Amino acid sequence: xxxPHIVILGAGYGGIMTAVKLQKQLGKNExxxxxxxxxxxxxxxxxxxxxxxxxxxxxxxxxxxxEIINRSKINFIIDEVVSIKRNSKKIKLKNKELHYDLxxxxxxxxxxxxxxxxxxxxxxxITDINSARFVREHIEYNFASYANAEKKxxxxxxxxxxxxxxLGVEFAGELINQIPEICREFDIEKTQVHxxxxxxSKSLLPxxxxxxxxxxATSLQSRGVEIIHQAKLKECQDNKIIYETEGKNHKICTxxxxxxxxxxxxxxxxxxxxxxxNKKIEVDPNMLSTKDDSIFVVGECAYTADExxxxxxxxxxxxxxxxxxxxxxxxxxxxxxxxxxxxxxxxGMLATLGQEDGVAVIKNRKVFGWRAVLVKRIxxxxxxxxxxxxxxxxxxxxxxxx
Numbered sequence: 472x473x474x475p476h477i478v479i480l481g482a483g484y485g486g487i488m489t490a491v492k493l494q495k496q497l498g499k500n501e502x503x504x505x506x507x508x509x510x511x512x513x514x515x516x517x518x519x520x521x522x523x524x525x526x527x528x529x530x531x532x533x534x535x536x537x538e539i540i541n542r543s544k545i546n547f548i549i550d551e552v553v554s555i556k557r558n559s560k561k562i563k564l565k566n567k568e569l570h571y572d573l574x575x576x577x578x579x580x581x582x583x584x585x586x587x588x589x590x591x592x593x594x595x596x597i598t599d600i601n602s603a604r605f606v607r608e609h610i611e612y613n614f615a616s617y618a619n620a621e622k623k624x625x626x627x628x629x630x631x632x633x634x635x636x637x638l639g640v641e642f643a644g645e646l647i648n649q650i651p652e653i654c655r656e657f658d659i660e661k662t663q664v665h666x667x668x669x670x671x672s673k674s675l676l677p678x679x680x681x682x683x684x685x686x687x688a689t690s691l692q693s694r695g696v697e698i699i700h701q702a703k704l705k706e707c708q709d710n711k712i713i714y715e716t717e718g719k720n721h722k723i724c725t726x727x728x729x730x731x732x733x734x735x736x737x738x739x740x741x742x743x744x745x746x747x748x749n750k751k752i753e754v755d756p757n758m759l760s761t762k763d764d765s766i767f768v769v770g771e772c773a774y775t776a777d778e779x780x781x782x783x784x785x786x787x788x789x790x791x792x793x794x795x796x797x798x799x800x801x802x803x804x805x806x807x808x809x810x811x812x813x814x815x816x817x818x819g820m821l822a823t824l825g826q827e828d829g830v831a832v833i834k835n836r837k838v839f840g841w842r843a844v845l846v847k848r849i850x851x852x853x854x855x856x857x858x859x860x861x862x863x864x865x866x867x868x869x870x871x872x873x
Contacts, residue, residue: 523607534858
């Protein structure tokens with residue numbers, strides 16, 4: 472008897488948790504499971520801003536996939552997705568082709584260029600371990616170049632972040648605290664360094680409570696971060712960016728522009744003919760693609776809305792909750808049982824502003840300062856325990872006391 476083949480694309484929060492749950496729920500004879508990921512490791516995306524700022528080594532955020540999956544139940548392939556052929560139920564990878572009976576898409580997100588001239592060519596992003604490390608090394612290189620040059624180029628010390636959402640704010644908070652140490656290393660006065668955030672809306676952290684957003688802005692500004700509100704990015708060049716406020720164009724000379732302003736799903740989804748909304752795959756309550764009932768979607772690339780019709784923000788917590796529903800529904804489909812609907816849960820909002828400051832909403836309660844950072848560490852540690860038990864938690868957990 473040929474076993475049905477389940478293919479999971481991507482080992483982000485949603486993909487890896489779906490795999491771990493399925494290996495517990497399904498027997499060896501019920502299905503063949505294949506997990507495809509471009510790296511041999513899973514990484515904690517919620518810590519990428521720390522990797523990019525240099526306050527957390529990248530190895531602390533990496534988790535070897537082969538150490539957390541049951542290799543007698545899951546085939547693991549290191550490869551990249553090229554296309555999805557729904558008619559023949561095949562996945563074209565760079566190095567091979569796979570047939571699937573049920574597909575789980577958990578490929579995460581990619582930066583969205585928004586049609587801004589020069590953004591793809593000259594902006595940096597923080598989307599994975601490699602890009603985070605590149606940002607850190609690029610900043611250090613510019614500081615070193617400035618320190619060693621006879622003719623000083625002040626623009627090498629200007630760092631501009633495009634987007635005042637969670638990632639942009641967390642990176643700014645982490646980096647501004649790290650600047651004194653970087654400056655000591657390269658004998659640069661920290662007053663010469665300038666960090667700016669361009670935010671298109673009227674307030675920082677769109678979607679957050681107004682008091683939390685105001686607290687975050689005040690915290691960053693008090694440490695030297697300039698926040699430019701209602702700033703629309705117009706163009707990105709190799710040595711400057713141009714933005715607009717109140718109908719007037721302005722420029723900032725910089726060699727470091729980090730774009731955190733928007734994300735989108737993998738282009739392969741659109742080519743596969745899957746229904747997209749806000750550049751993400753539309754799903755029904757069972758986390759199935761609205762265009763194909765053999766494709767489940769999980770995590771950042773799934774478009775889900777709450778009871779008011781508003782999009783649920785793509786967070787690690789959302790992906791983990793969805794993975795439980797997807798794993799259960801894959802098992803139910805194989806056993807001809809009724810599928811379970813995913814109930815959109817209003818996500819708690821959380822953003823750190825460095826190692827000792829942050830803002831959060833936990834069960835409708837506003838949390839400020841070190842308490843928000845503590846909540847973040849509890850969340851991260853709980854996730855590690857869910858993923859790999861005590862062994863992984865003790866190996867990768869953050870137990871640093873504030």
